[in-house]
Amino acid sequence: MSLPAAEANGAGALSRLPYSLRVLAENLLRGEDGISVDAAQIASLGSWPERGRSEAIVSFLPGRILMQDSAGLPVLADLAALSEAAAELNANADSVAPRLPIDLIVDHAVEADVWGHPDADLSNRRIEIERHAARFRFIKWSQQRFPQMRVAPPGAGICHQLNLEVIADLVRCADLDEGRMAGFDTVIGTDSHTTMINALGVLGWGVGGIEATAALLGEPMSMKIPEVYGVRLSGRIQDGVLATDVALSLTAMLRKHDLVQRFVEFYGPGTASLKVPDRATIANMAPEYGATMGYFAPDALTLDYLARTGRPEDERRRTEAFLRAQNMLRGDSDPEPVYTKVIDFDLSTVERTVAGPSLPSSKLGLADVSRTLPPTNGSSALDHGAVVIASITSCTNTSNPRALVAAGLLAKKACEKGLATASWTKTTFSPGSRVASEMLVDLGLQIYLDKLGFNVVGHGCMTCMGNSGPLDEAVEREIRDKDVAAAAVLSGNRNFEGRIHPLCRLAYLASPPLVVAYALAGTTRIELDSEPIGQDPEGSPVFVADLLPPDDEIDSTLAAFDIRHASGVNRSGWLKGDSAWEALAAPEQDKFPWEGSSGMIRRPPFLSVEATRPLFEADLAGIRALAVLGDNVTTDHISPVSRILPESEAGMWLKAQDVRDEDLGSFSSRRLNHDVMIRGGFANPKIRNRIVVGTEGGLTKVWPEGRTLPIHEAARIYRERDVPLIVVAGRNYGAGSARDWAAKVTRLLGVRAIVARSFERIHRTNLVAFGILPLELPAEFDCDIDGSETFALTDIAQGIRPDGWMQLVVTKSDGTVTRATVRARIDTSSEASWIACGGLFSKVLSEISS
Structure with a gap:
């Protein structure tokens, strides 16, 4: 869309610009380099690109x-x-x-x-x-x-x-x-x-x-x-x-x-x-x-x-x-x-809403949640849909005082009616700042959340990103033994498969008071708006409508808290640690003493000669697919952050390095151990690789023999054979967290390109920064790929440029050939230079050494 012609020059155009672009305009137009962030006033838009905004390329550096x-x-x-x-x-x-x-x-x-x-x-x-x-x-x-x-x-x-x-x-x-x-x-x-x-x-x-x-x-x-x-x-x-x-x-x-x-x-x-x-x-x-x-x-x-x-x-x-x-x-x-x-x-x-069981965009009414469950297994306790995690977790909602007060008031009314949370439900509360937790204590509401088990477990990003910790041992055992499709209900922003907890097949996003309500019910196999969640001491049914506070009660309760004073204390103390933090001594060496193979702080492997060489110096033939995936593959699927299970490839490798089961930690904590991360690449327990039909987890086949192996092992064999690799996927590839390791592990596995229907923004950029080509399939491409094919990429030299194109040739095992013109999702000249050099780090090193 272009600016209106009558206002394309001069400050008058500012009144027609979206407010967000006015801020961007100030930063772009301040200086000739286009990256200054400090300006006395917004400059004239006379130099604003005359081409449509979607076509013009600008350089921006944040403050x-x-x-x-x-x-x-x-x-x-x-x-x-x-x-x-x-x-x-x-x-x-x-x-x-x-x-x-x-x-x-x-x-x-x-x-x-x-x-x-x-x-x-x-x-x-x-x-x-x-x-x-x-x-x-x-x-x-x-x-x-x-x-x-x-x-x-x-x-x-x-x-x-x-x-x-x-x-x-x-x-x-x-x-x-x-x-x-x-x-x-x-x-x-x-x-x-x-x-x-x-x-x-x-x-x-x-x-x-x-x-x-x-x-x-x-x-x-x-x-x-x-x-x-x-x-x-x-x-x-x-x-x-x-x-x-x-x-x-x-x-x-x-x-x-x-x-x-x-x-x-x-x-x-x-x-x-x-x-x-x-x-x-x-x-x-x-x-x-x-x-x-x-x-x-x-x-x-x-x-x-x-x-x-x-x-x-x-x-x-x-x-x-x-x-x-x-x-x-x-x-x-x-x-x-x-x-x-x-x-x-x-x-x-808008009505009361839940999202799930695996995508934040899957909106559900309260009457719809139970319809997303498998048929009942006949159990009165751990049936499919049993809520084994209920968490008021940070990020989206704990910054909202009204949502937290609503949860506290619901907890108070539940306690007054003699209700309790289910024995199998792990209940946690992790506020996003101390202002949030102090507010509930000051208002006398935290005591009721505590009675229901929603004690503060930490002030950090916990359940939402997979730091949900262990479940009760008996609950974990029953989930495994009965193959229960257990559920988590949380007030976070993401519920992707395998993210919240390895044993939670289902995950639902909800407001803090609804999290408490589902903990009281103990199951998602309930129409929360019409079925009782429990009984009072007299045996009368209790409904959520009996517990949810009206707006005036929320607002009058909240008005009693001096949020300005609490915030002022927070502003003065947010950089101060406790005695345990202060007691940690930093190494004194100018060069950091990196740890050994089993450690958490190892030197990154991305500056070796192999890791910095360009991946596209000529056309490629004889390519194999390491994975063939569907739509909405997230960075959690590509590089999980959840707990490292002892029986996983990463867990078994760590145990071989004499790491105890209880010290395995999570993939998030082990991000600086590339040997761990490469064994977690594409190994989310819920990822489905179509090369190995009917399985879940990090498996693939090595061709031409068709042997099934863990993905990291297959990648090693292909590397020894000097076989280039690609990953084939559907729409929205790389959705989810801004996770650099999803690109890093892809490079370490030897993948040269991702061929997908579409890409999410951040992951696409990360792939390019590691020298990996994101290639977008045309809408009309119709080829049923099962992994036995060989692939070729031609016209690569002409394609490595902004909005470049190249040819993908797919040869089936029966000799059938399908050709497609694929778009190289290299959006800027800077990105083209990264690909040409083999990635951002290669470019930096070349500039340092020149």
Whole structure:
């Protein structure tokens, strides 16, 4: 879509631009290099590309980087290894030092090992420090090596909620040669849900760790100027419906639109009824509806939130003045921006909603959940659909005070009616910041959650990302023995197969009060809106409608909490660790002492001669498929983060290195051990490789003999035979988390290209950054691939360029040949240079050595 011709030049065009593009415009037009982030005022749009926005390529460098430890540690390790490589090349090691400020939040290491106990939080933090001491010492060493990095220690909260409550400024100031200059806060994060900060009007989104590394080294992010879809909100949320229900309903509706590499901007009269925490719940889900961002322009409610979260008065005054001067403080009388497309959404139509059992976009009414279950196994206890995990977990919902108060009030009413949670249900509560947990204690509601087993187990990203910890041993045994399709119900944002817990075949997303309700019921085999979830002491049935608090009760309860004071305390203490954290000593060496084969902190293998050579120096023939996959293959399928089971390939390898079963940890914690990660590649227990029909897990066949082997073993054999590999997949390949290891393990397995119907944005970029070609099949391609075929790629030299094309030749075992012209999803010239060099690290090394 092009700008209106009459306003293509001059500041008048600003009033027609979507608000998100106005922020982008300031950062692009400030200087000739197009990467400055500090500007006194938005420049004229006279130099805005005259071509359509979707065609123009721009370079953008954010103002700061936000990292969680799980994805941030590989970034720090890559920087350390690059620094060592620079020294080995007699180059200046400081040439690979970060050029942007970093906030690293240690929030992805804590697990729910202890639950249902008053000391669960302290116990789990103690276990976390013991389990991850090596990783944490590396973080402290990195902080000394890279002084532009701040670190929030374990127990402070999760990166997104701290970003919203503490870190983001909306408007930032800097002292430049021209004087003290103000500009919009912009951020990229190594977690796809960085979009939560869009609720505050901050331009920010998630990237892979590889792309973050590039930005830290000063390489601008090249991107097409995104199309912006406007979502016009109208109406008001019904009584008893929460922002969670709105977010899940919007996710289901927006996922039907092609939003990949597009911005979504919410506007319209309905936005006035959504306070910033409600907006945050919606913006957090942007990766689930497929958009780069889910943006809310700043308005009066934004300024109110800054005050309520303890931002200093002078900062708030400066922010308001700047926004007014830049015509960025949205008002009801503002002209409607020109959007690529407008989608209408009536908030008043939203009802209580659940999503599942394996996709966040699979919207369900309360009466529909039981219909997603297998037929009953006849058990009165652990039947299919039994809720074995019920978790009020951080990220999407614990930043929303109304949702937490609603859960606390429901718990209070349940206790007053004598209800209890099911004996087989593991109940946990992991707030995203200490403000959230302090609020429930101060309001006298945490005591009721505790009585139902929802004790605080930690302030981190836990159940939602697979750190759900073990189940009761008897429950685990019964699930295995009876092959129960057990369920998890959580107030998170993702429920992909195998993500929450290896033994939870089903997972449902719901609001915090509904999580408590399902824990009371103990099963998803219930129509929660019409069937009783229990009985009171007199034997009378109790329904959810008896327990759910009305809006006025939620609001009057919440009004008694001094959130401004609690937020101020949080702002002053979020960088302070406890005594156990402070006692951890960082290695003193300039060069980090990497660990051995069984360790957690090993030197990354991505700087070897083999790992940095270009993968496409000529056309390729004799290619084999390592895996043939369907639609919606996520980064969790490609590189899981869940617990490492003793019987898994990774578990057996670690045990051979004398690691005890109880010390295996998770794939998330072992991300810096490439031998572990390569054995977890494409080994999610729920992945279905069509080469091995009727099986699940990380298996494939080696051709031409057709022998079935683990994927990493098959890859080794193909490598010894010098056979190039591809992966064939369907739509939305790489959906889910911004997980750099999903690309890293693909490269280490020897895969040269991914041939798919479509790609998710972040994973596509990560593949390119590791020299792997993402190739998009044409819609008309029709060839039933079973893995016995051989493939060839021709016209590669002509295809390695932005929007290039090349030929895919498929030869079946009977000699039948199918040809297709495939699009190389190389979107920018920078990406083309990465592919040509063999990946980003190869390009960096070549520049260092030149």
